[in-house]
Amino acid sequence: MVDWSGGNDRGAKPVKDAIWACVARAGAAEAPVYLRNRQVAEAWIAELLETELEAGRRVLAGFDFPFGYPRGYAAALTGLDDPLALWDWYAAHVTDEPGANNRFDLAAEINLRFGGKGPFWANGLPGRDIDGLPRTKADYENPFADRRQAETQAKGAFTCWQMAGAGAVGSQVFMGLPVLARLRARLGDAVSVWPFQPLETPVALVEIWPSLTVGAAPEGMIKDAWQVCEVARSVSALAPEVLADILAVEASEEGWIFGLGHEEILRSQPPAPPPLRNDCFALPAGVDWTPVQDALALLRAGLTPVTAVESLPASRATGRIVAEDVRAVRANPPLPNTAVDGYGFAGGRDAGAHVMPLAEGRAAAGDAPRRVPDGMAIRVLTGAALPEGVDTVVLQEDVTLGGGQIAFQGPVRQGANTRNAGEDVHAGEIILEAGSRIGPPQAALLAATGVGDVPVRKPLRVGVLSTGDEVVEAGTPALPGQIYDANRPMLLSMITAFGHEPVDMGRVGDDREALRARLDQAAGRADVIMTSGGASAGDEDHVSALLRAAGAMELWRIAVKPGRPLALGLWSGVPVFGLPGNPVAALVCALIFAHPAMARLAGQAWPVPQGFDVPAAFSKRKKPGRTEFLRARIREGAAEVFGSEGSGRISGLSWADGLVELGPEARDVRPGDRVRYIPFAAFGL
Structure with a gap:
C-alpha cells in the first residue's frame, strides 16, 4: 500500500x-x-x-x-471513455523531476480547452499567476460533476479537481497516474x-x-x-x-x-502492535561494560510485542500466546454435581443408623436435573448434576440396598461427596492472562469453560543468518581454513523449541553489500533477525557496521563469559540480534538474552528460567567481574562441569544438559558447595 x-x-x-x-x-x-x-x-x-x-x-x-474522474471527463479530453486511455494521456503530458513539475500549467491548459474556468482550480505557485487556473473557486465553472459517485458516499473525501491546499487530491492524481501507466507498460500482462x-x-x-x-x-x-x-x-x-x-x-x-x-x-481486523522505538536497545549514558542482570533489565524495559493478533478456535490455539485476558464463558462445573457413585438426598445425617426410601430412576452425567421428594434418596453416578432436593451423597460402598430403600451409618455431613457450581471457575472469571502460552492443560480449561475462539498472537518469525567467508555448509567440501556452519542449524532448532517460527536466511560471506541485501530480504520475511558472526568491531564485522550505518545499533559489551559482544539494532524496523560467531558463546547468548527477548517480542510474559541450588561436583576459582556460564550436567544429585571452558569445544554443548551460573563476584568453588544450576529444559530445550 x-x-x-x-x-x-x-x-x-x-x-x-x-x-x-x-x-x-x-x-x-x-x-x-x-x-x-x-x-x-x-x-x-x-x-x-x-x-x-x-x-x-x-x-x-x-x-x-483516485484512478478516475467523474463521468465524461476522460472522453472529453482523450476522445475515449476508457480511464486507462486517460492514464496514458497524462503520462505523455506530465513532466516530473524531483524539484519541479508542470502539474499547475497542465491543469490550466486543460481548463482552457473547456473555456478557462474549470474543471480544475487552486494555483499553488506563489508569485506566478497562470492563465486558466484560478487560485480560488471564485468565478469557477465545472463542466463535469464535482465528485465521483465514490466521493459522494465516502464521508470527508476530497474532490479530484482541487490542485493545491489542504486535501489537494488533484495534484496527487496528476503526479500518480503517469507512474501507474508506466508500471502497466513495464509489467505488461x-x-x-x-x-x-x-x-x-x-x-x-x-x-x-x-x-x-x-x-x-x-x-x-x-x-x-x-x-x-x-x-x-x-x-x-x-x-x-x-x-x-x-x-x-x-x-x-x-x-x-x-x-x-x-x-x-x-x-474489525485486530490492531497491529506499535513498532519498536529506534532507541529500544540504547544503553544509559556512561554505560560500557554491562552486568548480565542489567542487560536483561534493559531488554525487558525496551521491548514490546511485534506480532499481530488473530482469533483462532480454542481447539487450534495450542502453542500460541494469548493476546488479551480470556474469561470463562460459563462456570466449571456449571451445576452442582456428585463426586462419587452413591445415593443422594437432602441434608446431612447424625451418627447412628439411617434408613431412607429410594426414589425411582437415577441421575447420571448428562441427565437433566430432576426433583427428588423430601425425605427420599436417589441413585447418583459420578459427574451427574445434583437433582433438585439433593445436596449430600453417601458412597455406594457404605450403603445397604433392599426393599426399595437404603440403609447406612452416620454421621454424614451435609454437602459430603459433592462439588459446588463454579467451584473450579466462575463465569466471567479470567482463566488465561495475556502473555501466557496455551498448552494442553490450558486447552482443557478453555474447553471446560465454554470458550470457542481465543485471541492469540501470530507466531514470531525469526530469521537466522550466518556470516563469514570461513563458514561453509556441512556436507560440502571445505578448504583448510574453512569451518562448517554449526551456528545456523543450532539456532534454527532452538527457535523451533522456543515455540517460534524459524526462517532460514542461509549464509553470507564477508561482503557488505551482499549482507545488506540479505538483511533486506530477512526484514521482509521475519519479525526478528538473528545473526552469528560479525557482531564485534573489527574490519570484517559487517553486521555491526551496517547496523551502525543505519543509525540504529548498539554494541553491548556484556560482562559475561562466554560471550561479551552482542550487536543489537533495528534493520528496516525489524530488531536484529547479532550473536558472537563462536558456537558456545552463540548458544549462551541466545539462551540468556535472545530467549526472553524473543518471548517478549512474541507477546509472551517475560520468562525467567527456573534454576536450582545443587552441590558442586567440581572445583573452580573465579575472578570478580564477569558472570560465567559453565556447561554442566547433573549426576547423582550434583553438578558436573565440562572438562574444558574453551568456547571452541562444541562437544561440551552435547555433553551438557544445562548451565551452572556463577555470579559476578569472586568465587572459590569446591566440591559440595552450592551452585545455581539451570537445566536446558528451563529454556524450552
Missing part, C-alpha cells in the same frame, strides 16, 4: 506529507518505507513488483489517489487495474483511501506511515471470500475506493 504525494522531493529525513509505502503478508505488516520523491518511489515499487512476480506471489497494490479490468493477473492495482478505515497514529509516529501500514495489514489478513466480496464493484469509468461500503470489516 502506498500513500502518495503530489509535492516535490522531501529530503533524506523521513517527514509527513511524503510518500510512504508498506508491505504486509498474511496480516503482518513490515516496517513502513519512506520514499523521498516520485522517482525513488517508482523505482522501488517496480523492483518490489518484479521481485514478487519472480517469486510466484500475487500482489494487491493500493495507491492513495502481469497487471490489471481494479475496477476497470478483470483481476485475472498476478498484480492488481487498486485505489485506496486510508482515512476511510484508519484513525490517528500512535504518539511519535507519522500519520501517513501508520495509516498505510494499517491498511496493508488489515487487507492482507482478509479471507479470500471476503476480499472477493469487497472487490465485486461495478464502476467501469469513474473507479472506486477499495473497502467503501465494507468499512466495518476492515476496521
Whole structure:
C-alpha cells in the first residue's frame, strides 16, 4: 500500500506529507518505507513488483489517489471513455523531476480547452499567476460533476479537481497516474487495474483511501506511515471470500475506493502492535561494560510485542500466546454435581443408623436435573448434576440396598461427596492472562469453560543468518581454513523449541553489500533477525557496521563469559540480534538474552528460567567481574562441569544438559558447595 504525494522531493529525513509505502503478508505488516520523491518511489515499487512476480506471489497494490474522474471527463479530453486511455494521456503530458513539475500549467491548459474556468482550480505557485487556473473557486465553472459517485458516499473525501491546499487530491492524481501507466507498460500482462479490468493477473492495482478505515497514529509516529501500514495489514489478513466480496464493484469509468461500503470489516481486523522505538536497545549514558542482570533489565524495559493478533478456535490455539485476558464463558462445573457413585438426598445425617426410601430412576452425567421428594434418596453416578432436593451423597460402598430403600451409618455431613457450581471457575472469571502460552492443560480449561475462539498472537518469525567467508555448509567440501556452519542449524532448532517460527536466511560471506541485501530480504520475511558472526568491531564485522550505518545499533559489551559482544539494532524496523560467531558463546547468548527477548517480542510474559541450588561436583576459582556460564550436567544429585571452558569445544554443548551460573563476584568453588544450576529444559530445550 502506498500513500502518495503530489509535492516535490522531501529530503533524506523521513517527514509527513511524503510518500510512504508498506508491505504486509498474511496480516503482518513490515516496517513502513519512506520514499523521498516520485522517482525513488517508482523505482522501488517496480523492483518490489518484479521481485514478487519472480517469486510466484500475487500482489494487491493500493495507491492513495483516485484512478478516475467523474463521468465524461476522460472522453472529453482523450476522445475515449476508457480511464486507462486517460492514464496514458497524462503520462505523455506530465513532466516530473524531483524539484519541479508542470502539474499547475497542465491543469490550466486543460481548463482552457473547456473555456478557462474549470474543471480544475487552486494555483499553488506563489508569485506566478497562470492563465486558466484560478487560485480560488471564485468565478469557477465545472463542466463535469464535482465528485465521483465514490466521493459522494465516502464521508470527508476530497474532490479530484482541487490542485493545491489542504486535501489537494488533484495534484496527487496528476503526479500518480503517469507512474501507474508506466508500471502497466513495464509489467505488461502481469497487471490489471481494479475496477476497470478483470483481476485475472498476478498484480492488481487498486485505489485506496486510508482515512476511510484508519484513525490517528500512535504518539511519535507519522500519520501517513501508520495509516498505510494499517491498511496493508488489515487487507492482507482478509479471507479470500471476503476480499472477493469487497472487490465485486461495478464502476467501469469513474473507479472506486477499495473497502467503501465494507468499512466495518476492515476496521474489525485486530490492531497491529506499535513498532519498536529506534532507541529500544540504547544503553544509559556512561554505560560500557554491562552486568548480565542489567542487560536483561534493559531488554525487558525496551521491548514490546511485534506480532499481530488473530482469533483462532480454542481447539487450534495450542502453542500460541494469548493476546488479551480470556474469561470463562460459563462456570466449571456449571451445576452442582456428585463426586462419587452413591445415593443422594437432602441434608446431612447424625451418627447412628439411617434408613431412607429410594426414589425411582437415577441421575447420571448428562441427565437433566430432576426433583427428588423430601425425605427420599436417589441413585447418583459420578459427574451427574445434583437433582433438585439433593445436596449430600453417601458412597455406594457404605450403603445397604433392599426393599426399595437404603440403609447406612452416620454421621454424614451435609454437602459430603459433592462439588459446588463454579467451584473450579466462575463465569466471567479470567482463566488465561495475556502473555501466557496455551498448552494442553490450558486447552482443557478453555474447553471446560465454554470458550470457542481465543485471541492469540501470530507466531514470531525469526530469521537466522550466518556470516563469514570461513563458514561453509556441512556436507560440502571445505578448504583448510574453512569451518562448517554449526551456528545456523543450532539456532534454527532452538527457535523451533522456543515455540517460534524459524526462517532460514542461509549464509553470507564477508561482503557488505551482499549482507545488506540479505538483511533486506530477512526484514521482509521475519519479525526478528538473528545473526552469528560479525557482531564485534573489527574490519570484517559487517553486521555491526551496517547496523551502525543505519543509525540504529548498539554494541553491548556484556560482562559475561562466554560471550561479551552482542550487536543489537533495528534493520528496516525489524530488531536484529547479532550473536558472537563462536558456537558456545552463540548458544549462551541466545539462551540468556535472545530467549526472553524473543518471548517478549512474541507477546509472551517475560520468562525467567527456573534454576536450582545443587552441590558442586567440581572445583573452580573465579575472578570478580564477569558472570560465567559453565556447561554442566547433573549426576547423582550434583553438578558436573565440562572438562574444558574453551568456547571452541562444541562437544561440551552435547555433553551438557544445562548451565551452572556463577555470579559476578569472586568465587572459590569446591566440591559440595552450592551452585545455581539451570537445566536446558528451563529454556524450552
